[in-house]
Amino acid sequence: MARGVRIALDAMGGDFGPAITIAGAARALERRPDCEFLLFGDEALLQKELAAFPELAKRSQVRHAAVSIRMDEKPSVALRQGRRVSSMWMAIEAVKKGEADAAVSAGNTGALMAMAKICLHTIPGIERPALAALWPTLRGQSIVLDLGASVGADAKHLVDLAIMGSAMARIILHVECPTVGLLNVGTEEIKGVEEVKEASKLLREAQLPNLDYQGFVEGDGIGKGVVDVVVTEGFAGNIALKTAEGTATQVKTLLRDAMNRSLLTKLGALLARSAFEEMRVKLDTRNVNGGVFLGLNGVVIKSHGGMDAKGFARAVEIGYEMVREELLAKIRHTASVAHEQDAAAATASAIAARPQE
Template identity: 65%
Template sequence: MADTLTIALDAMGGDAGADMVVPGAALSAERHPDMRFQLFGDQARIAPLLDKHPKLKERATIRHSDVFVAMDAKPSQALRQGRGKSSMWQAIDAVKLGDANCAVSAGNTGALMAMARFVLKTLPGIERPAIAAIWPTLRSESIVLDVGATIGADAQQLVEFAIMGEAMARCLFGVEKPTVGLLNIGVEEIKGVEQVKEAAQLLRNLNLPLEYVGFVEGDDIGKGTVDVVVTEGFTGNIALKTAEGTAKQLAAYLKLSLTRTLLSKIGAVLAFDAFRALRDRMDPRKHNGGVFLGLNGVVVKSHGGTDALGFATAIDVAIEMVRNDLVNKIKTDMAGLGHANAAIEADALPAG
């Protein structure tokens, strides 16, 4: 693949829209001097912002759209009203047409998934796409999926999520055989709902480029016990929001404790470097970017309330997925799953 990639950006997505997207693209342009950018949205709003970043302007084009998807719009409404016209749709369509290598948006998650699935379609063998989050852990980082795309999943879909997750882990972490665990209420084989136990049995018996380690519990996510944690979207989204809320809660507690007395304030000054390192480690902007897995193209969702640094991180994730050929890795592994399932079915047939 050529070194020069083109990134399609929904410039109107997110809480701040172009005011956040353009500076974020400018940061990304500094990190990746070989990238080109297409900014989809209101030219009258984007152009003055682009003038402030001459290095980005040299490698960016504006594709005007005066239709934007509201952050609170229902996916069905956004799909109907923005079809072919909205900045979000056009950014995704650029990937389909081959004008861009990937698309990044901080816009409405449901609308983005609905449009991406409609425009790009799912890969062969993938019944439902998933959103994969990059999760900071004590070890380094892990991938957790699904965090909101698919509510409820049967055993086969959980296996598909495992395959998509390991492909992303190979792209992002450079590991040859990622470790994978199924999120459950305990590590014992008898625990959990039937679809999770059935998925575990399938993963044990399949010859795939992953190392299935068994069930993992909620506290294993933060420990970094495995490279990939697999669950369905309802549970995954609750886990994600709980972790985000807990991090904010702990930060608030810490701030109150450090400013409570004169002695604690002095201690805070003395431990300033340690607290700064902790803040940097927990900074959600440095782990931003949910990857839509299972689509025939790379689409990354940035947090809607992030700033330029966070949006640049989401662009970084998209670039890594393209450069490491995520889509073809999933295609290849899904083909392997199909062959493995066929072999298992053949073995189950009665002799003669």
């Protein structure tokens, strides 16, 4: 049997800290019994929570961390105060040291990104990391990135996002050659910002392995699930994600209010409750919890800060899958093909530019 997957948990992260992270880890362990955990945080607190989960306690080591990063701390302050001594940093560092295979945190996104970048560095050839997440669609799920790990992107970064997102899609969506689209303001080749048009050209020409580039996708194409991987720059990606969340909440609120309007509508809602339950499950954000930081020399997963144990467990499982299915090897392989092409193109143009003899 293969070696277990070792997860380093920032057990203090999130809106609820160990009460949720420990219960979430226990839940993930039920589904992935070959998980082992390194739990970073206030030792006394963690031991107290662990007492309720003897199975988890058997598969865990607790490592004391003196500092917990606040959810609203600025990344620069978090780094100054939390480097080496915070549960967040120590969980990431465990990945760097090879003591763990993946780090999972429900803490402050900006701080997690900053620490992960400083501690793990980016994969050779990838300049900037990205944050990717699952997006429920009418066809199932898609992966959307970057969701705000960085803002602004040149064409090269957009190509890197396509490479990283498709590696993640192979693991999560179980397709060997995921379809990839670039988010744009129109599907015609003439529209959009220069970087996006240039990235489209690069992706078409590169014919990268394990990546089926399909062209531009508009905002309404994400929810339709027209491609497996939607690539965009982090500012627009973050706004798209939050706008979609806001719209889903808005429609659900409208529906709930309308259903509570009269006795008759309430009765109707009662009879149709299996339908509402089905919708609730399909729109349950806990099922898609777990953003993946891509492009680093290590697997780092971000859980939503407000998640319950079920949601946090899903983030742990996403970390597990990324390790088991070798996310980093998949990214490195496709990235190396892209870079060989770049190098070949550079050599060719250098030769072409040589003065004729």
